[in-house]
Amino acid sequence: MGRLQEPEEKFLIIDGQHRLAALQFYERTHPGEARNIQVPCVIFDGGSEDFATEMFVIINSTTTRINKSHLIDLYERVSWAEPDRRFAAHIAQMLYSEADSPLRYRINRLGGRSKQEKWILQAELFNEIHRWTKLAWAKIEPQGADKRTAARYYAMIRDFFKAAAQAWGAAWGDSSYMITKPVTLKALVRVCADLAAQDAEPEADRAARWGGRLAPWSEQARNFRNEGFYERFPAKGQVERVARIHRELAKLAGITTRAGSKG
Numbered sequence: 001m002g003r004l005q006e007p008e009e010k011f012l013i014i015d016g017q018h019r020l021a022a023l024q025f026y027e028r029t030h031p032g033e034a035r036n037i038q039v040p041c042v043i044f045d046g047g048s049e050d051f052a053t054e055m056f057v058i059i060n061s062t063t064t065r066i067n068k069s070h071l072i073d074l075y076e077r078v079s080w081a082e083p084d085r086r087f088a089a090h091i092a093q094m095l096y097s098e099a100d101s102p103l104r105y106r107i108n109r110l111g112g113r114s115k116q117e118k119w120i121l122q123a124e125l126f127n128e129i130h131r132w133t134k135l136a137w138a139k140i141e142p143q144g145a146d147k148r149t150a151a152r153y154y155a156m157i158r159d160f161f162k163a164a165a166q167a168w169g170a171a172w173g174d175s176s177y178m179i180t181k182p183v184t185l186k187a188l189v190r191v192c193a194d195l196a197a198q199d200a201e202p203e204a205d206r207a208a209r210w211g212g213r214l215a216p217w218s219e220q221a222r223n224f225r226n227e228g229f230y231e232r233f234p235a236k237g238q239v240e241r242v243a244r245i246h247r248e249l250a251k252l253a254g255i256t257t258r259a260g261s262k263g
Contacts, residue, residue: 016041083145084137088130090150092122095157102161106180119180128186129157132193135258156200160192163210164217171221178224183238187245194255216252 013020019039027034096107107125108118133140133153143149165172168179178184195210223232235241250257 011043083141084133085130087140087145087150087153088126088133090147091129091133091154091157092126094151094154095125096122098154098158101154101158102165117175120182120185124182124186125189128189132189135193136197153196155203156196156206157189157192159203159207160195160210161188162207163214164188166211167214167217168221169218171224176226177221178226178229179221183241184224184245186242187249190242190246190257191250191253191255194250194257195253197258198256213253213255217249220249220252 023034023037023039026037092107095101095103096105096109098104103119103125105116106119107122108120109122140149140153168177171177171179173180195213199209199213200206223229230241233241233244235244247257
């Protein structure tokens, strides 16, 4: 038993901003009727901003759905998110923001301010990184699935994309080629995962070493021209085409594809 009273501090609205805005508009246009409108809500006492973030993700990843890009941005701040997802989300965030990333500002994140041409959706890139980290989780977890370890894996994919850019030459980033389009970039992340499993150390000369491994790709650039690309890489759909490009690029570079990474 007790007496419920309105708290003196301000409320933090976790979800329902559009409903509140509609109510405020209706109150201005129909002030008499607005007094009788009842809106259901749930009040959490003493929740922090981190708690509000977590509740927002829970609400919007169950009954309703928000764009996955927003969820990826929030993974690191919610306590229930699987450690492998938080780990992959941090790598994706570093690929977008770090000054030495070959994909800096090329990843399409909702709300991004960069005017540069975008190459791939954040959700698509995250899915491939998460695929990699899940396959390698038995090795990653004992090392400590923290930001320091995530930075090591970021360095691997950074060096790989630098090596790939060197191998593709002028075709890298050229909009008349499919090399920096999602279908190929996703395949490249899979090749990176295979190569990292076999030749990650030493780190000192890794980008140059991997550049030598990927050198045979330079002769394949013409096959990745936009015109005729889908005829040269026939498939039933995007999933099958990514898998095919992955296999073919790995074979050209003499990289063994790992079990579980071919699908």
